[in-house]
Amino acid sequence: MKIDGIHYRSVWVDEDGWSVRIFDQTRLPWSLEILRLTDEEQVAHAIRTMQTRGAPLIGAVAAYGVALALRRDPSTATLERVVAMLGATRPTAINLRWALERMRGALHNLAPSDRVAAAYAEAAAICDDDVETCRAIGAHGLPLLQEIAARKRPGEAVNVLTHCNAGWIATVDYGTALSPVYQAHDLGLPVHVWVDETRPRNQGAALTAWELGRHGVPHTVVADNAGGHLMQHGKVDIVIVGTDRVTRQGDVANKIGTYLKALAARDNGVPFWVALPHSTLDLRVRDGVAEIPIEERAEAEVTELTGRTADGRLETVRVVAEGSPAANPAFDVTPARLVTGLITERGRCEASEAGLLSLYGEEAGRE
Ligand code: MRU
Numbered sequence: 001m002k003i004d005g006i007h008y009r010s011v012w013v014d015e016d017g018w019s020v021r022i023f024d025q026t027r028l029p030w031s032l033e034i035l036r037l038t039d040e041e042q043v044a045h046a047i048r049t050m051q052t053r054g055a056p057l058i059g060a061v062a063a064y065g066v067a068l069a070l071r072r073d074p075s076t077a078t079l080e081r082v083v084a085m086l087g088a089t090r091p092t093a094i095n096l097r098w099a100l101e102r103m104r105g106a107l108h109n110l111a112p113s114d115r116v117a118a119a120y121a122e123a124a125a126i127c128d129d130d131v132e133t134c135r136a137i138g139a140h141g142l143p144l145l146q147e148i149a150a151r152k153r154p155g156e157a158v159n160v161l162t163h164c165n166a167g168w169i170a171t172v173d174y175g176t177a178l179s180p181v182y183q184a185h186d187l188g189l190p191v192h193v194w195v196d197e198t199r200p201r202n203q204g205a206a207l208t209a210w211e212l213g214r215h216g217v218p219h220t221v222v223a224d225n226a227g228g229h230l231m232q233h234g235k236v237d238i239v240i241v242g243t244d245r246v247t248r249q250g251d252v253a254n255k256i257g258t259y260l261k262a263l264a265a266r267d268n269g270v271p272f273w274v275a276l277p278h279s280t281l282d283l284r285v286r287d288g289v290a291e292i293p294i295e296e297r298a299e300a301e302v303t304e305l306t307g308r309t310a311d312g313r314l315e316t317v318r319v320v321a322e323g324s325p326a327a328n329p330a331f332d333v334t335p336a337r338l339v340t341g342l343i344t345e346r347g348r349c350e351a352s353e354a355g356l357l358s359l360y361g362e363e364a365g366r367e
Contacts, residue, residue, distance in 0.1 A: 001168040009173050011061050020064040022052045029210035030308050040069040040082050047089040054170020055244040056130050059099030062086040063126045066103045067119035074112040091293040092331045093244035094282045099126055127172045133277040134174035136345035141180025148237045149189050157192040159237045164198045164255035165207040166242025176242040176275040185217045193219040200301040224257050228264035239265050239272045246281050250336030250351030251288025262338040275343040288333040295330040302326035
């Protein structure tokens with residue numbers, strides 16, 4: 001994707017040939033700051049603090065974290081240590097474990113002297129794979145938007161509602177849920193996106209709105225609680241969200257609040273689609289509600305808000321009564337029965353074991 005005419009990916013190797021560059025997503029949309037990561041501890045910090053985030057992207061950045069660790073010590077002990085350490089940074093997105101297992105699989109049997117070059121090559125392949133995968137997700141999601149447009153008056157916008165950020169900044173490029181939206185917009189299809197603000201961290205208000213605005217896609221930010229009302233009044237044609245893990249039976253873990261949108265969509269007959277790359281599938285897990293670990297994050301993400309003051313300063317303020325505790329589950333699980341279908345790089349399918357196996361067989365989620 002382009003920012004002010006310059007093409008970027010969300011992670012890349014610096015021109016020094018070894019250090020790793022990412023955008024500091026905690027500074028967006030207020031400033032575009034690029035971080036330089038030089039060791040695996042910095043990579044772990046960036047993932048934990050969500051300087052880098054989004055299920056596919058944390059996998060790709062962690063892969064480079066393995067390369068950075070091996071650069072200093074290519075031993076098997078270091079390989080095992082860094083895979084375990086980075087794998088523990090965030091629990092819900094399976095892409096993290098997928099990327100680290102792929103790295104371990106590619107490197108474990110090599111001589112230590114061959115590991116550094118191979119690690120950079122494998123991390124680059126993971127990134128290239130993600131870019132092509134996300135582009136293909138867009139191509140398979142596009143007909144859904146075209147079908148809705150065909151039922152409308154000429155020029156009338158297709159209204160998409162999305163939650164959190166599953167755009168290019170959550171992946172290496174293109175995004176998952178937003179990939180069909182970008183492709184539709186680029187083809188001249190009128191599309192408008194309702195952007196859930198996505199409390200507590202505001203990935204919608206801060207990141208999705210920023211991305212869509214930079215690309216010129218019409219959009220409107222709404223409070224998280226507005227979705228049901230918009231659907232009741234016919235203002236949402238389709239919901240498309242990303243995901244952090246999809247189970248064998250098609251249950252979908254995604255940013256907290258996604259489940260409520262799926263309930264509202266079902267009640268109002270609005271199609272609810274989930275976009276995912278193969279790296280988000282976890283066929284080892286069946287019942288998402290019972291089996292997917294849900295990340296609990298810091299209370300401060302709920303009790304405080306950060307924003308820009310009129311004179312341009314960034315300020316964090318408390319928005320909860322002093323002394324009241326807060327809980328912060330970061331994800332929820334939408335049962336497969338509420339999901340209209342899945343949009344993958346291999347096509348669309350039902351959110352079910354039969355649907356997933358029809359596209360992937362048993363190979364999904366394995367490297
Ligand atoms: O906590 P985050 O911001 O990393 O959560 C991200 C989401 O929930 C996204 O919707 C999901 O990862 C899909 S990203 C393509």
